[in-house]
Amino acid sequence: MSLTRVHNLSISLDGFATGEPQSLEAPFGHAGERLHGWMFGTRFWDAGGSAGVDDAFAQRHSQGIGAEIMGSHKFGPPGWHDDPEWRGWWGPNPPFHTPTYVLTHRPRPPLEMAGGTTFHFLDATPAEALAVAREAAGGQDVRIGGGATIVRDFVAAGLVDLMHLVQVPIVLGRGVRIWDGLEALEDGYDIEAVSAPSGVTHLTFTRRATA
Amino acid sequence: MSLTRVHNLSISLDGFATGEPQSLEAPFGHAGERLHGWMFGTRFWDAGGSAGVDDAFAQRHSQGIGAEIMGSHKFGPPGWHDDPEWRGWWGPNPPFHTPTYVLTHRPRPPLEMAGGTTFHFLDATPAEALAVAREAAGGQDVRIGGGATIVRDFVAAGLVDLMHLVQVPIVLGRGVRIWDGLEALEDGYDIEAVSAPSGVTHLTFTRRATA
Structure with a gap:
């Protein structure tokens, strides 16, 4: 059975998965990199990192995933819709390596990247987007990649089978x-x-x- | 040195230390007893309980404490100010066993209870109340007993040395x-x-x- 999964979504003690304001220079706003420091210390991120419990959780991000769905705010900073050259934050070889569906009210043609990632742009409800991604995943699982708004929408719609959050000891406010x-x-x-x-x-x- | 401490304050995953609405029948509103179930299983609460990590934390509630400060909402349900007979939720022998200061804009004369608890009613700022309680504590520590509003006020005022929260896996909303x-x-x-x-x-x- 193909599951719908959320992995490695970092939140503060007060539950914020990103700070504000989001910009090209500060993708996580005033949170900076503080929500993700735990991950930088793992082998998942860096071959010299730790293989402990943080790594065990982090590695599951990629295991058995056949497609990702992400929100518009994950794909780019405010204004990316007006930049026809914007291809995501991740350079020519994004870390998804599967079909990746970006939910947006302003779709554009697909972007085929190196390494197996193709960005598709969908104006759809969570259930509709999941049906499309599930089909593309070829029997593997679908990851809901974030940000928080999209994860919340999919959970509220009853579509998520497994969710992994990482609570970081900071208060973002x-x-x-x-x-x-x-x-x-x-x-x-x-x-x-x-x-x-x-x-x-x-x-x-x-x-x-x-x- | 006399410290100011918070112990055993239970919160939901989304950070709520009580539900709503608070009433005589439901002191924690829609949260019911779900925030405190962890404590009922400890020796601190019940001699037949567990002596594990929950108990180790819970026991510190009473150790080395010479006075407590609590908020008006902890002392009674909405309307207690209008009931001259209200003596708190806890019966004739309350579990504080020290001078206990209730912050309220409508003070009344002290109430001497069995077991060493005397309720004093203070209309004071956090710093003023702490000075009074510290004096009464005779060199021991002062506990900020809750609810959440009072704890938040004392923390925001920079007055708290040690705070122990217990995060319970429920989402109160x-x-x-x-x-x-x-x-x-x-x-x-x-x-x-x-x-x-x-x-x-x-x-x-x-x-x-x-x-």
């Missing part, structure tokens, strides 16, 4: 909060928390089988 | 949030996270020595 609109999330998921020596806490949400 | 107004809290505190087999995560904030 403002930004986009993952929890808004998700009251009683625990009714549908088994939730596990594991704190790591790096200081972060991994939270996993596994959809409970329905009776 | 509404209530009183501990994090509001505490942006960049990590600048002043060393923060440690420890997840427990019960499913909660203990967060400790230890004030960093200033240079």
Whole structure:
């Protein structure tokens, strides 16, 4: 069965997955790189990194994934829609290596990149986008790549089977909060928390089988 | 040195330390007892309980404390000010066993209870209340007993040396949030996270020595 998964979405103690304002120079606003420092120390990111619990979680990002869906704010800074040359933040060989669907109200033609990533631009509901991505994934899983708004929308629509959040010990105070609109999330998921020596806490949400 | 400490303040994943609405029948609103289930399983609460990590944290609530400061919402449900007979939620022998200061804009005469608890009612700023409680504590520490609003006020005023929060894996969606107004809290505190087999995560904030 093909699952819908979220991985490595870092949040602050107060639940913000990004700071503000987002710009070309500061993709995560005032959060800077502080939400992702835990990942830079893993082998997933750097061959000289640690193979501990942070790495074990981080590695799952890519395992068994056949397609990604991301939000418009993940693909580029405010204004990217007006730049016909914008090809994402990631250079010629983006780290997705699968068909990757960017949700936007202003679609453009697909962009074929090196390394197996093709960006497709879709104006669609979460359920519609998931149907398209699922088909493209060829039996593998679909990753919801973020940002927080898109993840929240897919969770609220009941479409996510597994969600991995990484809680970082900082208080951002403002930004986009993952929890808004998700009251009683625990009714549908088994939730596990594991704190790591790096200081972060991994939270996993596994959809409970329905009776 | 006498410290100012917060213990066993339970919050949801989205940071709410109580649900809503608060009433005589539901002191924690729609949160019910779900924020405190972890504590009911400890020896701190019940002699037949567990002596694991949850208990180790919970026990510190009472150790070395010479006075407590609490908010008006912790002392009683909405309307308690209009009931001259209201003596708190806890019966004749409240679990504080020290002078206990209730912050309120409508003070009343002190209430001497069994077991060493005397409730004093103070209309004062956090710093003023702390000075009074510190004096009464006779060299021991002062506990800021909650609710969330009072804890937040004391933290924001720079008065708290040690704060212990217990993050429970539920999403409440509404209530009183501990994090509001505490942006960049990590600048002043060393923060440690420890997840427990019960499913909660203990967060400790230890004030960093200033240079």
